[in-house]
Amino acid sequence: MVNIQTVLNILAYSVTLLGVVPVFFYIDMAPRLIFVASLICGCAFDLKERYHLHGLPPTLVSLIFFIVYAAQFSRENLVVPALNILVILLSVRLLSEKNVRNYLQLLALSLFALAGSSLLSLSMTFLLFLFLFLITVAIFLVFLTFSTFTSGQSIPSNELKKILSVSLLMPAASIPLLLLFFVILPRTQFPLWHFLNSRGGTVAGFSERVEPGAAAEVGVRKNVVFRVQSIKIDYADLYWRGIVLNTIQGKAWVRSQKRLVEEVSAGKGRVVRQTVYPEPSATPYLFVLNLPQTIYGIRVERETDYVFRSSALRGGRMRYDTISVLTDTIRGRPDIERVFYLETPVRLSARVISLAADLARRGKRDEEKISALKDFFLSGKYAYSTTNLPQSADPIDEFLFEKKSGHCEFFASSFAIMLRLIGVPSRLVGGYRGGEYNTIGGYYLITEEMAHVWVEAYLEDIGWLKIDPSEFAVNRAPPGQTPQLGLYGKLRLISDSFSYYWNQTVINYDLEKQVQILRETNALLQGVTLSFKPEKLLYALPLLIFAALFIGAIKWRRSSREERLVRGFLKKVRRKYPVAEITPATGLKELAEVLDDPDVSQFADIYCASLYRDRRLSAREFTLLREVVSRL
Amino acid sequence: MAVSGVFGWLNIHRLALHIELSDEVYDGTETFVIVTLENKKSIMPAFLIGVKLDGEWLKFNLVNRRGSESGSLALRFHGRGYSTLTETVIQSRFPINFFIRSKFFKIPESFVLFPAPRSCYAPVDPTVRNGRGESLACSRGFDGDVMKINNYTGYEPLKLIHWRISAKHDEFKVKEMADSRGQPLILDIELLPGADLNEALSCGVFLVNRYIRQNRPVGLKGGGLLLQPDLSKAHRLRLLTELALYGKHSDCS
Structure with a gap:
């Protein structure tokens, strides 16, 4: 037969050691010595089943150490004082009688100590201790359940073996789950919080090819494309540059394979630093706030038209840091390949050619021509629409002269073709426009529906100038305005914040980030104790007194009126007859006989009369008894 | 977890x-x-x-x-x-x-x-003239009291031979024993004493158990049922069951 209490004690000491050993050499000498002494004394007490330390003294010791170490808390020194306190509390617990509550306290304190050790050292031995700790805790908890169920009886040794084997099975069965929760799941590409993101159509979105007229209408897709940690920026400047389409192939704009070498530089503007968290996608193009200057944190291939590519992006989730200049111009030398940028589609309608000739006549300089073209768009009352799109053999002609409505691709490609026809080099820029700013997370959320195409026109004196022809639409929202979000939109933003933090801290897993979060949490905690001064305890004193009074009042209220009365009576009797032996077991009648006091006898008679009839005291009796007590 | x-x-x-x-x-x-x-x-x-x-x-x-x-x-x-x-x-x-x-x-x-057994007296049995005192057995048995001494006829079991008396006579004398079983008794449920039916049935349970323990065959009568007296355990359980279900047969049908 095996005594289950002995097994529990052995396991409890093992758990304690597994929690304290990893921090033992980091804590102060006093807690170390106290811990060792408590360990030895605790073992001795358990063997003899006699516990000499209980009640107030151990609580006082804990309190004193708590105050001493709490005073040492500082921004730089948070963990060690906390561990010192933990070890002291553990030591006190080791000396006390082992019951279920105390066992569980030992377990919790040891777990905190072990967790604390990971803040002091990143050694691999932590894993070993954690592993052993988990196994021991599993066995310990099973035996604790047995002990409770069997009221501490002994169990046969063959039963012990069976319990042990099942207890060991539990941590073994947890290993696949541990792997799932801590290794596999945090690295999945599957977004966990997207339940609020609606699933729209599957047509609109960023494309490496712009072909207006390919579809009768465009659906709306709210899929997240990327998030950008950034300060808030004017809506007018929110152009996320991705790709430059510089060649016309049939009816479509594509990016030429031709390597263009141009000497360019960004115009003047405000410098903005951002961190981009793209969702996994098939495109190798990196999206950066127009006009991107530098991308770091990822291996990139930069081209002279400010297009950045990275093959690393296809691999999965990552992040990159960017520096952009908020400007509409790319300054360049006048030796660009004009012929290349002036190529027009082979087939153009007569109306388009005649319009171009008409516009070209309105000015000599390129700026004047562009201005005339803008006027044409503005006066033409073109409408922005994603439905009922021009779809004929010549969609540009249809857009310009018949339907007069279309989405950004129609506006941009017709504007760019017109520019080329009037002799101004032009190209399309594909990317995203706008973004929902999430104030909770401090980032922009860019969804697929924000895909956009705009134009860059080359002017001799200026360089490449950004023009967004969609802005000429009559129904376009005035610049600087972001759409107001409804309740659903706000909820979506909140849910997206979770996704963002999940990606940032778990999926884009890196230790540096984790440690930073921990430090920030520490700093947050330290806010309370940073400026700790002993004299502040004085302020806390009334609070403590109030708390004590409050707890006392609750206890007082919990006892019945009769109990309070008897307590008061016995207190008075003790005072009146200090020599009388009054124990909790002494009955009132017995007391009356021994003391031979008429008041005591009267009290006993009235009280017992109600007690033995199993009824409460009447108001009269109660008043009478109170009078008796006050007379005593 | x-x-x-x-x-x-x-x-x-x-x-x-x-x-x-x-x-x-x-x-x-x-x-x-x-x-x-x-x-x-x-x-x-x-x-x-x-x-x-x-x-x-x-x-x-x-x-x-x-x-x-x-x-x-x-x-x-x-x-x-x-x-x-x-x-x-x-x-x-x-x-x-x-x-x-x-x-x-x-x-x-x-x-x-x-029903829980409740101590009571048996109802008056009209077949017995004397309610109290010795009740005479009506048949010979092997385990009752010695009724008289007879001559050995060669059929009696040897254990019944009274050796001491036989020694004084020329022939073997055998003890003639009374049948130890009590007089068979049929309890009429309707005559059982008790303030109500449940008390009467409790009394019946008590009597059935007592008489059978005393080796007296007991039968049961009542509610159109008649069980002839017997001493076996199965019979006793049958009687107790009938008492338990008395008036309740319709409930479980």
Whole structure:
């Protein structure tokens, strides 16, 4: 037969050691010595089943150490004082009688100590201790359940073996789950919080090819494309540059394979630093706030038209840091390949050619021509629409002269073709426009529906100038305005914040980030104790007194009126007859006989009369008894 | 937590409960019930199972795989006639005392609850002239009192030969014994004493048990039923059952 209490004690000491050993050499000498002494004394007490330390003294010791170490808390020194306190509390617990509550306290304190050790050292031995700790805790908890169920009886040794084997099975069965929760799941590409993101159509979105007229209408897709940690920026400047389409192939704009070498530089503007968290996608193009200057944190291939590519992006989730200049111009030398940028589609309608000739006549300089073209768009009352799109053999002609409505691709490609026809080099820029700013997370959320195409026109004196022809639409929202979000939109933003933090801290897993979060949490905690001064305890004193009074009042209220009365009576009797032996077991009648006091006898008679009839005291009796007590 | 939940579920999974009651269960009288818990699992033992039966708990620390454990509970049932055990619960806090898993069992078998025996006198038997005193046996037997000494006819068992008297005579003398069985008695339920039917039936139970213990065959009459007197255990149980179900036959049909 095996005594289950002995097994529990052995396991409890093992758990304690597994929690304290990893921090033992980091804590102060006093807690170390106290811990060792408590360990030895605790073992001795358990063997003899006699516990000499209980009640107030151990609580006082804990309190004193708590105050001493709490005073040492500082921004730089948070963990060690906390561990010192933990070890002291553990030591006190080791000396006390082992019951279920105390066992569980030992377990919790040891777990905190072990967790604390990971803040002091990143050694691999932590894993070993954690592993052993988990196994021991599993066995310990099973035996604790047995002990409770069997009221501490002994169990046969063959039963012990069976319990042990099942207890060991539990941590073994947890290993696949541990792997799932801590290794596999945090690295999945599957977004966990997207339940609020609606699933729209599957047509609109960023494309490496712009072909207006390919579809009768465009659906709306709210899929997240990327998030950008950034300060808030004017809506007018929110152009996320991705790709430059510089060649016309049939009816479509594509990016030429031709390597263009141009000497360019960004115009003047405000410098903005951002961190981009793209969702996994098939495109190798990196999206950066127009006009991107530098991308770091990822291996990139930069081209002279400010297009950045990275093959690393296809691999999965990552992040990159960017520096952009908020400007509409790319300054360049006048030796660009004009012929290349002036190529027009082979087939153009007569109306388009005649319009171009008409516009070209309105000015000599390129700026004047562009201005005339803008006027044409503005006066033409073109409408922005994603439905009922021009779809004929010549969609540009249809857009310009018949339907007069279309989405950004129609506006941009017709504007760019017109520019080329009037002799101004032009190209399309594909990317995203706008973004929902999430104030909770401090980032922009860019969804697929924000895909956009705009134009860059080359002017001799200026360089490449950004023009967004969609802005000429009559129904376009005035610049600087972001759409107001409804309740659903706000909820979506909140849910997206979770996704963002999940990606940032778990999926884009890196230790540096984790440690930073921990430090920030520490700093947050330290806010309370940073400026700790002993004299502040004085302020806390009334609070403590109030708390004590409050707890006392609750206890007082919990006892019945009769109990309070008897307590008061016995207190008075003790005072009146200090020599009388009054124990909790002494009955009132017995007391009356021994003391031979008429008041005591009267009290006993009235009280017992109600007690033995199993009824409460009447108001009269109660008043009478109170009078008796006050007379005593 | 998830793993402990699965283990807790596995622990009470595939358990069977068998209840065995004594042949005689009397109203309001403590009776022992044997509870057998069978673990049909082929891999895992069942740990820390509590079985709750009629508000009483029986604990099983461990039931081996493909094994069973038995224990007994002292229970009191009330009423008379057909009775069943109320819902039986199996509970376990295994493995880590955070949650209690329960499984409810319905035990379909019913048993007959006999009225509690109540001490009383037998109703006056019109076949017996003398209510008190010695009642004479009407037939010869082997285990009663010696009635007279007869000559040995060669048919009597040797153990009946009275050796001491035979020694004084020329021939063997044998003891003629009375039949020790009491006079057969038929109890009429309607004549049983008692303030009400239940009291009368309790009295009947008492008398049946007492007379049969005294080796007196007892029969039963009442409600269109007539059971001839007998002494066997099966007969006694039949009488007790009839008393328990008296006036209740329609309930269980």
